[in-house]
Amino acid sequence: MKKNETQIADFVLLGLSTDFQPFLFGIFMLIYLFTLTGNTIIILIVSLYSHLHTPMYLFLRSLSLTEMLYTTVTVPRMLRDFLHKDKKISRISCAAQFYFFCCLGASECFILAFMAYDRYVAICHPLHYMTKMTKNKCLYITLGSWLAGLVLPLANIIMVFGLPFCNSNIIDHFFCDILQVINLVCAEVPPSTFVVIKSYILIYTFLVIPLPFMLILLSYIRIFISVVKISSATGRNKAFSTCGSHLTSVSLFFGSATITYLRTESINTYGGPKVWSLFFLVFVPMLNPLIYSLRNNEFKKALQKLGHTAFSG
Numbered sequence: 368m369k370k371n372e373t374q375i376a377d378f379v380l381l382g383l384s385t386d387f388q389p390f391l392f393g394i395f396m397l398i399y400l401f402t403l404t405g406n407t408i409i410i411l412i413v414s415l416y417s418h419l420h421t422p423m424y425l426f427l428r429s430l431s432l433t434e435m436l437y438t439t440v441t442v443p444r445m446l447r448d449f450l451h452k453d454k455k456i457s458r459i460s461c462a463a464q465f466y467f468f469c470c471l472g473a474s475e476c477f478i479l480a481f482m483a484y485d486r487y488v489a490i491c492h493p494l495h496y497m498t499k500m501t502k503n504k505c506l507y508i509t510l511g512s513w514l515a516g517l518v519l520p521l522a523n524i525i526m527v528f529g530l531p532f533c534n535s536n537i538i539d540h541f542f543c544d545i546l547q548v549i550n551l552v553c554a555e556v557p558p559s560t561f562v563v564i565k566s567y568i569l570i571y572t573f574l575v576i577p578l579p580f581m582l583i584l585l586s587y588i589r590i591f592i593s594v595v596k597i598s599s600a601t602g603r604n605k606a607f608s609t610c611g612s613h614l615t616s617v618s619l620f621f622g623s624a625t626i627t628y629l630r631t632e633s634i635n636t637y638g639g640p641k642v643w644s645l646f647f648l649v650f651v652p653m654l655n656p657l658i659y660s661l662r663n664n665e666f667k668k669a670l671q672k673l674g675h676t677a678f679s680g
Contacts (some may be wrong), residue, residue, distance in 0.1 A: 375532040375551065377455045382448045382541045383641065392449035398653050399442045405656030406431035412669045419669060422500040423489070423609075426482045427659055429509040430616075433478060434652035437471035440464060441542040441648050448541065461543040462528040466520055468542065472624075473575040474516035479617055480579035481508050483586040486610050491593045519571055526564045530556055540641045542648075580621050587614070612659045619654065623647040 383391060413419045413428040444464065448454045456464070488499050527545055533553040540547050545568070552561075587610070594606045623646030660666045 375458070375536045377457055378461050378536050378538050378543070378548070378551075380444075380448060380454045380456055380541060380543070381537060381539045382445065382454060383645075388449045392446055395442065395449070395649065396446055398649055399438065399446065402438050402442075402649075402653040402656075403435060405653065405660075406435045408670070408673075409656055409659065409666075412666065412673055415673065416669050419665065420502065422485045422502075422505045423482070424666075425502065425505045426478060426485060426509070429512075430475065430478050430482070431656070433471055433475050433513075434655060437468075437475060438648060438652040440467045440471060445541045456543065458528065458532075461538075461548065462524050465543040465545055465548070466524045469520035469523065469575075470513075470516040472516075473519055474512045475620070476575050476579040477512035477515060478509065479613070479620065480582045480586075481512065482613050483583040483617070486613060487586040487589055489609070490590050490606050516575075519574060522567055523571055526567065527552075530560070530564075540644070542644075544641075544644070576621070576624065580617075583617055583621075612663065615658050616651070616655055619651045620647050623651065 409431040410428050413424045441464070444456070485500055489496050492499065523545065527549055531553045532548075532551045534551045536551065538544070538547045538551075549564070590606075590610060594603050597603045597606065623643060627643040627647065660670060
């Protein structure tokens with residue numbers, strides 16, 4: 368680093384827009400509250416009713432908890448910035464935000480992959496389902512997903528935020544995205560250092576996005592092959608109906624995340640990655656409670672029972 372270059376201690380998050388800040392605050396506050404409420408209801412219902420203590424619903428409860436925390440890492444800060452002119456964020460806070468964003472995002476990818484595996488075992492190996500997918504195994508799988516999420520991003524954070532920043536302190540995003548932050552590193556950093564960092568980011572990205580997605584894809588290929596062999600149309604529809612909610616959730620999450628990090632001209636034209644980030648950071652956690660509850664009769668009955676108990680009590 369050159370002597371006349373000053374290291375950056377604070378960053379500035381530009382956010383979404385400089386116009387209509389109070390209006391945007393109101394909209395995203397409602398979305399955030401709806402997300403917290405919807406996912407809290409799922410957690411309560413699965414926890415309270417023992418007949419829902421099956422792998423499918425236990426994984427759903429873990430997914431809801433992960434998404435509540437996931438959206439809480441970024442949205443409250445975004446809401447705060449809508450109402451404040453000072454949008455500075457300290458280097459440590461920026462690193463912490465990105466770390467937990469990576470942790471919870473990776474955990475969600477792993478949980479979605481295991482939910483696909485659960486559907487594969489239930490449909491393709493129904494006679495062995497109770498022995499292969501026990502409550503204890505679900506617990507270990509969930510804890511393993513969270514532990515992997517906690518460990519894998521550590522090298523990213525240490526390597527990137529351990530570098531000197533001096534090019535600028537402006538992050539054109541509403542949260543500390545690593546692809547924005549790495550562009551602010553001082554030009555004097557050796558190219559070999561960038562090669563090492565980008566190589567690890569590539570390995571990390573493969574482990575938490577393409578690998579879980581390939582496992583999901585493989586599970587559904589096996590499911591499709593098994594279902595088409597079922598002679599009864601009713602049986603086929605019932606088998607596919609148990610996968611519909613999960614497939615919708617996977618499509619929304621992985622689809623929007625993939626689009627966000629494809630740096631093409633068309634994406635930049637329509638608002639850039641920070642606008643596309645809203646889909647998997649804000650809208651998918653809001654929609655998932657609706658996706659999983661509206662298409663599930665057992666869950667709807669439990670929700671009605673909970674509502675009746677709450678109002679009668």
